[in-house]
Amino acid sequence: MSPPPLAFVGARIVDPASAYDGPGCLLISEGRIAAVTHEAAPPGLPEGARVVEARGAMVCPGLVDLRVKTGEPGAEPKETLKSAARAAAAGGVTTMVVMPDTDPTIDDPSVVDFILRRARDIELGHVFPAGAATKGCHGKALAEIGLMREAGCVFVCDADRPIVDSRVMRRLLAYAGGLGVMVAHRPADPWLTEGAAANESEFAGRLGLPSEPAAAETIMLERDIALLALTAETGARLMVDQVSAAGALQSLARAKDMGLPIRATASINHLTFNELDIGDYRTFWKLTPPLRGEADRLALVEAVASGLVDIIVSAHAPAPAEDKRLPFQEATPGAVGLETLLPAMLTLHHEGQAPLIRLITAATLAPARAIGRDCGRLTVGAPADVILVDIDAPRILDAQDLISKSKNSAFDGRRLQGRVLMTVVDGRIVHEVAG
Amino acid sequence: MSVPAPGLDEIRRAAEPFPKRHFLSVTDLDPPQVVGLLDLADQFVALNRQTNKKIDLLKGRTLINLFFEASTRTQSSFELAGKRLGADVINMSPRSSSITKGETLVDTAVTLNAMQPDILIVRHAASGAASLLSQKVDCSVVNAGDGQHEHPSQALLDMLSLRRAFGHVDGLTVAICGDVLHSRVARSNVALLNMMGARVRLVGPATLMPAEVARWGVEVAHDLKSGIAGADVVMMLRIQFERMQGALVPSTREYFRLWGLDREKLAFAAPGARVMHPGPMNRGVEIDSDVADDLSVSLIQDQVEMGVAVRMAILASIAARLENR
Numbered sequence: 212m213s214p215p216p217l218a219f220v221g222a223r224i225v226d227p228a229s230a231y232d233g234p235g236c237l238l239i240s241e242g243r244i245a246a247v248t249h250e251a252a253p254p255g256l257p258e259g260a261r262v263v264e265a266r267g268a269m270v271c272p273g274l275v276d277l278r279v280k281t282g283e284p285g286a287e288p289k290e291t292l293k294s295a296a297r298a299a300a301a302g303g304v305t306t307m308v309v310m311p312d313t314d315p316t317i318d319d320p321s322v323v324d325f326i327l328r329r330a331r332d333i334e335l336g337h338v339f340p341a342g343a344a345t346k347g348c349h350g351k352a353l354a355e356i357g358l359m360r361e362a363g364c365v366f367v368c369d370a371d372r373p374i375v376d377s378r379v380m381r382r383l384l385a386y387a388g389g390l391g392v393m394v395a396h397r398p399a400d401p402w403l404t405e406g407a408a409a410n411e412s413e414f415a416g417r418l419g420l421p422s423e424p425a426a427a428e429t430i431m432l433e434r435d436i437a438l439l440a441l442t443a444e445t446g447a448r449l450m451v452d453q454v455s456a457a458g459a460l461q462s463l464a465r466a467k468d469m470g471l472p473i474r475a476t477a478s479i480n481h482l483t484f485n486e487l488d489i490g491d492y493r494t495f496w497k498l499t500p501p502l503r504g505e506a507d508r509l510a511l512v513e514a515v516a517s518g519l520v521d522i523i524v525s526a527h528a529p530a531p532a533e534d535k536r537l538p539f540q541e542a543t544p545g546a547v548g549l550e551t552l553l554p555a556m557l558t559l560h561h562e563g564q565a566p567l568i569r570l571i572t573a574a575t576l577a578p579a580r581a582i583g584r585d586c587g588r589l590t591v592g593a594p595a596d597v598i599l600v601d602i603d604a605p606r607i608l609d610a611q612d613l614i615s616k617s618k619n620s621a622f623d624g625r626r627l628q629g630r631v632l633m634t635v636v637d638g639r640i641v642h643e644v645a646g
Numbered sequence: 647m648s649v650p651a652p653g654l655d656e657i658r659r660a661a662e663p664f665p666k667r668h669f670l671s672v673t674d675l676d677p678p679q680v681v682g683l684l685d686l687a688d689q690f691v692a693l694n695r696q697t698n699k700k701i702d703l704l705k706g707r708t709l710i711n712l713f714f715e716a717s718t719r720t721q722s723s724f725e726l727a728g729k730r731l732g733a734d735v736i737n738m739s740p741r742s743s744s745i746t747k748g749e750t751l752v753d754t755a756v757t758l759n760a761m762q763p764d765i766l767i768v769r770h771a772a773s774g775a776a777s778l779l780s781q782k783v784d785c786s787v788v789n790a791g792d793g794q795h796e797h798p799s800q801a802l803l804d805m806l807s808l809r810r811a812f813g814h815v816d817g818l819t820v821a822i823c824g825d826v827l828h829s830r831v832a833r834s835n836v837a838l839l840n841m842m843g844a845r846v847r848l849v850g851p852a853t854l855m856p857a858e859v860a861r862w863g864v865e866v867a868h869d870l871k872s873g874i875a876g877a878d879v880v881m882m883l884r885i886q887f888e889r890m891q892g893a894l895v896p897s898t899r900e901y902f903r904l905w906g907l908d909r910e911k912l913a914f915a916a917p918g919a920r921v922m923h924p925g926p927m928n929r930g931v932e933i934d935s936d937v938a939d940d941l942s943v944s945l946i947q948d949q950v951e952m953g954v955a956v957r958m959a960i961l962a963s964i965a966a967r968l969e970n971r
Contacts, residue, residue, distance in 0.1 A: 411857045412857055412858060413856075413857065413858035413859075413861045413862070415857070416856030416857050416858065416859060416862075417833065417856075417862070418773055418774065418795060419773035419774075419792075419793050419794030419795035419796070419830060419833060420773050420774075420794075420795075421794075422857065424857070491774070491777055492773070492774030492777055492778060533750065536750070536752050536778075536782075537750060537751065537752070537778075538751060538770065538772030538773070538774050538775040538778055538792075538793070539772065539773065539774045540772050540773065540774075540793070541772055
């Protein structure tokens, strides 16, 4: 049975698909968007509709997060699909793609099916698995990409592990391309990054941390671009996972100028923090790729603003205290992000670093298109995955308040602006702030 | 009955409270505090040359030497320093015990902390390990070497050796030579020597230099002879054998030929230049025995003696600010 109709009136409508940012109302019925108006006054409301007075709060599509790790299957104490889905609902994320480097690896159709069935039972949002590009994410033999596509994976990748063998990468791009499956890859030269815990710089040198140069990213990206050009006629598509360095952005711009089917993501962490945030060996800021210099961060923000970088991801990576309460070089990299993605984006907007519509587009419409979903837009007939957000609400984040089972937030203690008031998935309210 | 060593009361008065609860980095100190510690250490040098080397500044205190990484000289130096100050000292090398059973660094520290020690002296192979421990315990933590980060007591003992040999540190040109990249001794010395007005040069193959090292406020040279030209002090660093198998340096013999210190190369330094080494030395690799054993140029034996005195000064100073919990 579909939920009762829902109407947001007196809202600030932000819709990436029509590039509209202004007053309006939104009507949801039968799990779909039924009407959008550009006037503050409500349209004719159907019988039994619940009316939400937005009082100028933002209504925009729910976020689509293409890079989420949970611990399920295999490491449930870190995070389950359910705890991640709860965190996502609270954070305004209505669609998330989970990484394949679980235990067992998502490298065959039965594990894809397992994830989809578990997610369906949770009913808090859409969850899709990314399939492994290679068996076990070992970078050697192709995984069953065709069967996983039929089972419902939305793209393939080896999560954090770079595919070192250029011949494997070439065949992967061609094979997956021929099947219409996008490949995501984090560019990192394996030898330059081996054992590294930080970005190579004067700062890491003083801390005595093993470090990797930003060039490690550029080198691998240049290889990937050359291989993409080689395989483009098969239909190969590449998504560059978490660009972090200014040098790699130049390579990306050149590839786009050549007309290659390439897109790129940036993590909200790399858009917000720089290498100095490591401070006195704070392991919550240990990430893969490592936080870079401020010049790199500024270039990355600029690239999101210009559209060179298409997509923003949370790079949600839960790690329990015992994996983080270690010397920096021994600690597990990664930070949770589902609940802070939106406020951190809004904080970038409030600080004047990037325009609101660009930020919202990069976290809704652009990722939805990348995985071939018709969400991420406020278009009549589109799925009613919608959020209501007070974009101004100030907050000092206390990681202990997070819903996620792991509390390793890089935003702990940070001032953020923006609060999700309501999250709607397929017309159903899955999260609502009382009052 | 032994005769009391002279000046014990003077030492007691000179032991000023340490500026912080923990001693993790040379940057925990400012120049007057460094001078104060070195002055105090000078008095301990005199005391250590007496037959009765004991003073009761740490009487009743418990000191734990927690060495996750093997060490002979630093560990025995801290042990002697603690015992001469009257503390109860125990040595732990958890490499072989609980760590292999899966207990983490923090678990070990919290366990030891519950035994109410007053000072924990820590050496660990990871940079930042001492800082991490200091956040988890309520006793004082002294960094005895954390990975490739810092070894602050070594920098202080080097400075005491220099001050006693030259009468001052300000204005000296000190060339630190060899594997700077992996050296915590180099990092602590660069910071402390800069703070105290010495001029620092770093000399070694480019593969053994940290990124953007020229921004550390030092001069950088990749040729030993020009790097030590006119230097008052040549401080050689230890290089590990594995690093000379082609990964960073082609071979041991090429390393010695280009960056090993012998008489011929030392002649390029200033007349009367002194040679230092934090130990343990690889003779015939980074330093020729002929140079290392010549007491008219080598300060290496002095460094070991100053080590105990400086560590007594550090411990006495930290103890002076300890309170009952």
